[in-house]
Amino acid sequence: MTMVTVRPEEQEAAAAATPEYEKAASRAASRRGLLLALPAYAYLVLFFAVPLGIVMIYSFATRNRFGGTDLSGWNLEAYRKLGDPIVRDILFRSLWLAILTTLICLVVSYPFAYFMATRGPVVRNVMLIFVMIPFWTNFLVRNYAWRVLLGNDGLFTNISEAIGLGERELLFTTSAVMIGLVYGSLPFMVLPLYASIERIDLSLIEASRDLYASGFQTLRRILFPLSMPGVIAGSILVFVPSLGAYVTPEILGGAKTTLLGSYIVTQFLTARNWPVGASLSFVLMAVMLVATVVYFRTGGRNL
């Protein structure tokens, strides 16, 4: 290090000049950043934030006798309707189905993800690609495939008749919807689980076994707690879309067991009760926001 002697007046000038210069530079950078962000910002405000605001306004509005909506005189009538037995049943049914779907995905995916994580690198990558292929294909088509399989004279029915189980009609039942939901969301459970199990130092499992823990004890006390971030992330990624699912229940479900997504759509297209539809959309979004906060808090982002 060399000492540089600076005259006092120069020092003063430098001290005065630097903040001014830096302030200007940071103002310029801020302007540039805003300028770059502006087109997307403006677009999202106009075509996303404004529509969201409109939905909010509608959720406080009243349906008039002609199936239209009166925007004057805001009230909570549409939210009060959520306590209505019909709506409550639909809410609980959707909630129950989403929880069940999540649990089934977890139980099916966990051993699978563990097996994948303990393979060599080549096998592991091949397995991963084959999980992703169905994941990439068109969502509508995947649901339709189950309709073909479960249908009236579909393969499933033919097989069950051939084995002697009798004619078993699965299509248009809640079970069919659940199969469709599990099928659609399984990869979203497998991938985060795999990512978190792969990260675990597997010698801990070895240590646990060396210390005479049984396989189950090792799973319960070591492996599962360590893979918790993956479990939480996967559960949220499966649960939230299942709760608001619309396409799967429409294709595989029946008319008797309406779910939240379809009910909202019906409110807009046929029942023409827009305020109730808007308030339910808002409830759905609130659930999603809470889940997202949990997801980020538990470090889902770092997976």
Added chain:
Amino acid sequence: MSSTVQPRGATKIALSVHSWLVYIFFFAPIFVLIVFSFSDGRNVGRWGGFTLEWYQGFFDHNQIQSAVWVSIRVALLSTVISVVLGTLAALALERFKFRGRQVFDALLYLPIIIPDVTMAVMMLLFFSEFFELLDAWFNLDWQKGFGSITISHIAFNISFVSVVVRARLAGMSEVLEEAALDLYATRWKTFRYVTFPQIMPGVAAGALLALTESLDDVVVTQFAAGPGATTLPVFVFGLIRRGVTPLVNATSVLMLTASVFLVALSLAFQQFSGRGGRSLLRGGREAVSTPNNQMKKEIYQ
């Protein structure tokens, strides 16, 4: 990896059988669908001999053909616009601090995580109000159709593109850009010759993701579409609700082929951009897409 860690014996067999069953679950429906799209006869559960009749039907069906074109046009236009806007947004958020940055950041995430149905409802109400205003103020009689579908697709695609591009930018050091600026390159030249070539794989992956999202979307499009125009998935969705037909089988297989082709393209692109074997998976992950599951993009960051 030491051999004691790997499952052995009965555990290994059970796990391996389980994995095969999961794969059968994954692929059996797709396989059955493909096979029966070539089956003659109206019965979709029994093999009726080989035919290409249904594929011929796909190309002869006027409404399907016009829906295909609407889909392609919407996908291309919304991708181009959202790639430009999304990349700019990603640059702004990763490289600059500005007023309103946090609000913008949150706003940019919302379209990805919002449930499809909620977004669909938003578009329905927005366009009905918007067109009413246009009619009242300017006496313009506009209807939902190509324009409203494209606008709604751009609204969610900007977010998908910016997430992917941001992931790329975040992993990139600013040193090269600073060096270029120090060597008297203008900001534009720095972007053109230093930043852009480096984020190119991210931009391409974002574009393919946007293209796939746009081609796959059913729910939002259904609410943004009008008598003017419908996309292929919305049209097919309508057909499915009326029942299973061999024509829908053939159409589904073609849609399947298109999405697999897009993914293969994305993987090939990632390979050519020269990041070796690992990038193959990462590229695939970036291009991963299905419409009903939206938060998932988060895991790939």
